[in-house]
Amino acid sequence: MMRGSVCIWQRDMLVLKRNLFSEVITVLAFPLTFFITFGLGLKGYIQDIEGVPYAIFVVPGLISMTAVLGAFDDASWGMWFHRIVQKTIEEYRVNPITVTEIIVGKIISGFTSGVLKGITVGLSLLLLTGFQFTLLFLSVYLIFIFFGCITFSCIGSLCGTLIDKPENLGRVEAVVIMPLIFLAGLFFPLSAYPERVLPYIKAIPTTSLFDGARIALLTGKVDAFYLALLIASAIISFVLAVRVFEKKMHG
Amino acid sequence: MENEIELRRVAKAYGSLLAVKDVSFSVQKGTVFGLLGPNGAGKTTLVNMLTTLLKPTSGSAFVGGYDVVREAAKVRSLIGVVPQENNLDRYLTARENLILHAKMHGMSPSSYQRRIDELLSLMGLAERQKDFPNKFSTGMQRRLVVARALVHDPQILFLDEPTTGLDPQAKRAIWDYFLSLKGKRTLFLTTHNMEEADFLCDEISIIDNGSPIAHGTSAQLKEMAESARFYEIEVARNAEEYAQAFQRLSIIESSFLQDGSIQVCLKKEGNLGTLVEQIDLRDLKKISSREPSLEDVFLKLTGRRLRQ
Numbered sequence: 001m002m003r004g005s006v007c008i009w010q011r012d013m014l015v016l017k018r019n020l021f022s023e024v025i026t027v028l029a030f031p032l033t034f035f036i037t038f039g040l041g042l043k044g045y046i047q048d049i050e051g052v053p054y055a056i057f058v059v060p061g062l063i064s065m066t067a068v069l070g071a072f073d074d075a076s077w078g079m080w081f082h083r084i085v086q087k088t089i090e091e092y093r094v095n096p097i098t099v100t101e102i103i104v105g106k107i108i109s110g111f112t113s114g115v116l117k118g119i120t121v122g123l124s125l126l127l128l129t130g131f132q133f134t135l136l137f138l139s140v141y142l143i144f145i146f147f148g149c150i151t152f153s154c155i156g157s158l159c160g161t162l163i164d165k166p167e168n169l170g171r172v173e174a175v176v177i178m179p180l181i182f183l184a185g186l187f188f189p190l191s192a193y194p195e196r197v198l199p200y201i202k203a204i205p206t207t208s209l210f211d212g213a214r215i216a217l218l219t220g221k222v223d224a225f226y227l228a229l230l231i232a233s234a235i236i237s238f239v240l241a242v243r244v245f246e247k248k249m250h251g
Numbered sequence: 252m253e254n255e256i257e258l259r260r261v262a263k264a265y266g267s268l269l270a271v272k273d274v275s276f277s278v279q280k281g282t283v284f285g286l287l288g289p290n291g292a293g294k295t296t297l298v299n300m301l302t303t304l305l306k307p308t309s310g311s312a313f314v315g316g317y318d319v320v321r322e323a324a325k326v327r328s329l330i331g332v333v334p335q336e337n338n339l340d341r342y343l344t345a346r347e348n349l350i351l352h353a354k355m356h357g358m359s360p361s362s363y364q365r366r367i368d369e370l371l372s373l374m375g376l377a378e379r380q381k382d383f384p385n386k387f388s389t390g391m392q393r394r395l396v397v398a399r400a401l402v403h404d405p406q407i408l409f410l411d412e413p414t415t416g417l418d419p420q421a422k423r424a425i426w427d428y429f430l431s432l433k434g435k436r437t438l439f440l441t442t443h444n445m446e447e448a449d450f451l452c453d454e455i456s457i458i459d460n461g462s463p464i465a466h467g468t469s470a471q472l473k474e475m476a477e478s479a480r481f482y483e484i485e486v487a488r489n490a491e492e493y494a495q496a497f498q499r500l501s502i503i504e505s506s507f508l509q510d511g512s513i514q515v516c517l518k519k520e521g522n523l524g525t526l527v528e529q530i531d532l533r534d535l536k537k538i539s540s541r542e543p544s545l546e547d548v549f550l551k552l553t554g555r556r557l558r559q
Contacts, residue, residue: 003354007351007354007355010354011340011343011351014347015342044471086339086341087334087337088339090338091338094302094303094304094327094332094334096327096328096355096356097324097355125301212483224456
């Protein structure tokens with residue numbers, strides 16, 4: 001039934017494996033720079049946040065950011081490249097697989113890439129900070145990462161399906177994705193926001209991901225509202241990505 | 252004989268632009284069918300509809316007995332497609348490109364490995380199978396695209412200008428392979444290469460502005476041009492000026508330069524002497540009579556050349 005998705009996923013993983021070294025370097029550079037400048041550079045000037053040292057406070061957010069940006073980038077640029085540059089989507093479409101299998105394959109590839117990148121950065125940061133966590137806390141945290149990566153992979157696939165010009169794809173990342181991540185309290189606690197702004201910030205799906213994931217990793221608690229909002233975001237973005245791709249392909 | 256491809260009043264519109272207008276024809280099983288026409292005539296749109304990439308705006312089309320809209324997956328399991336562009340995956344090696352295609356067709360490694368070896372060898376790519384396609388010449392990429400379309404041994408092959416960019420030797424090898432499939436497989440070919448259509452096709456449909464304007468065997472189509480006489484004139488200099496001067500004569504149907512010589516179509520009632528009088532004899536190198544070509548047929552039907 002999903003033969004096409006498996007073929008596409010296997011193809012994407014083969015290419016990822018082939019470029020593993022350059023991928024690892026690229027994926028580590030961005031969050032490690034953030035960690036050094038904010039986590040280490042500012043830790044002497046910032047008091048512990050809710051009893052957590054600042055360098056530790058930013059770690060869950062940096063891992064989450066790497067994972068979801070990895071999922072978004074892989075899905076959006078991957079879809080755009082295969083659709084516009086290589087035109088391999090057209091080749092996939094003359095095979096006995098459905099367009100749904102194609103988009104699901106690309107979403108799973110984006111998701112896998114995001115999770116692998118998150119794990120790479122996570123391991124590096126945990127080694128650097130010597131942060132101790134329990135396996136239970138980590139597994140709850142991974143639930144948030146899982147749904148976050150699905151959501152961002154779907155949003156990426158949607159952008160790669162709808163956007164034809166590469167500069168516009170870059171703009172979406174700069175103007176929409178990055179602000180959504182930074183607004184979600186990546187480097188500061190949500191309590192820093194004014195009371196009247198806070199409900200709006202909490203309604204953003206990225207807040208569910210970043211704040212919810214941080215709470216999970218540091219305390220092992222699951223915020224039910226955050227998790228429900230994240231799951232709803234994943235389902236909605238999945239349905240949207242699949243429907244829009246199907247509509248676009250069937251002209 | 253059984254029809255392998257059938258179109259019934261198929262049309263495709265992009266907004267107000269009608270790319271394909273009310274097209275009906277059929278292709279018999281085991282034959283090579285050629286769709287001949289200039290760029291923008293609607294050839295690729297027709298192929299895209301038959302290969303399920305596009306849905307017709309109206310009408311119906313059947314491939315291998317299956318409706319291209321309602322039974323698209325079944326159609327795709329029967330067909331192999333060589334698109335106009337070399338849409339290879341540049342991050343996979345030549346062999347991996349073929350393996351991915353085989354897997355998408357649900358082939359097992361034991362069945363596709365040997366088949367891929369055969370095809371790489373046939374296309375002269377066996378030595379380069381571990382290289383990435385972006386290291387290949389255009390001709391080699393083209394051969395790899397043709398090999399990819401053949402991996403699953405399709406019942407029906409759609410070839411959208413399959414030999415574009417190939418050198419004469421490679422072109423001939425691929426033509427010979429296509430000819431060897433005649434009787435066993437059905438080939439649907441689009442081209443603006445007259446020689447290719449003439450050499451390969453059992454039946455040809457000439458299409459212009461989205462509509463077929465003539466249909467038949469190569470010989471039948473050429474008969475359409477037999478109300479005129481065709482000459483090839485070689486001159487030592489001023490070939491362009493002579494071609495234009497001939498065009499102004501009332502006895503001339505058409506006159507144009509091709510590969511350095513002037514191709515002239517003289518009306519049946521026209522006199523060759525009148526034509527020769529226009530040439531300074533010091534410039535004249537050769538006049539020869541020739542058989543009409545498919546290019547002449549197209550010119551006669553539309554007043555335009557295929558490649559303008």
